[in-house]
Amino acid sequence: MFRLYYISGICALATHIVLEEAGAPYETVLVDFHSQAQRSPEPLAVNPKGRVPVLATESGTLTKTPALLFFVAPLFPNAELASSQNRSRSHRFRSSTVICSMVHVAHGIACGAQGGADNAA
Numbered sequence: 116m117f118r119l120y121y122i123s124g125i126c127a128l129a130t131h132i133v134l135e136e137a138g139a140p141y142e143t144v145l146v147d148f149h150s151q152a153q154r155s156p157e158p159l160a161v162n163p164k165g166r167v168p169v170l171a172t173e174s175g176t177l178t179k180t181p182a183l184l185f186f187v188a189p190l191f192p193n194a195e196l197a198s199s200q201n202r203s204r205s206h207r208f209r210s211s212t213v214i215c216s217m218v219h220v221a222h223g224i225a226c227g228a229q230g231g232a233d234n235a236a
């Protein structure tokens with residue numbers, strides 16, 4: 116069972132889509148950005164950097180959306196997300212990598228890149 120920590124409207128959407136498309140067992144934990152909940156004890160215990168998305172797995176905790184996407188997809192080969200044969204399915208996976216980078220930048224601009232340099236790119 117995966118646990119995805121996310122803030123609404125950020126690049127975590129990409130991981131959420133891939134978990135769903137993969138048919139992965141997961142639960143979500145909504146972190147309230149406006150109250151800076153990402154800096155409260157539970158998320159900080161998972162990721163001391165106070166950033167999300169974070170994916171808690173049975174083999175450890177992962178951060179950085181591309182790492183999450185490329186961790187999840189091969190674990191569920193029947194979903195064919197990274198398949199070169201099933202173009203429709205792999206298109207959804209590639210779209211998630213685009214969502215991850217574009218939504219991240221848009222959120223950084225909308226929030227005045229509150230998180231500093233790591234938030235702006």
Ligand SMILES: N[C@@H](CCC(=O)N[C@@H](CS)C(=O)NCC(=O)O)C(=O)O
Pocket residue numbers: 122125126153165166167168178179180181219222223229230231233234
């Ligand atoms: N490069 C990371 C970005 C992580 C990140 O910067 N997340 C932002 C939201 S988009 C965050 O958690 N900000 C919290 C803060 O700045 O306090 C990824 O790909 O997941």
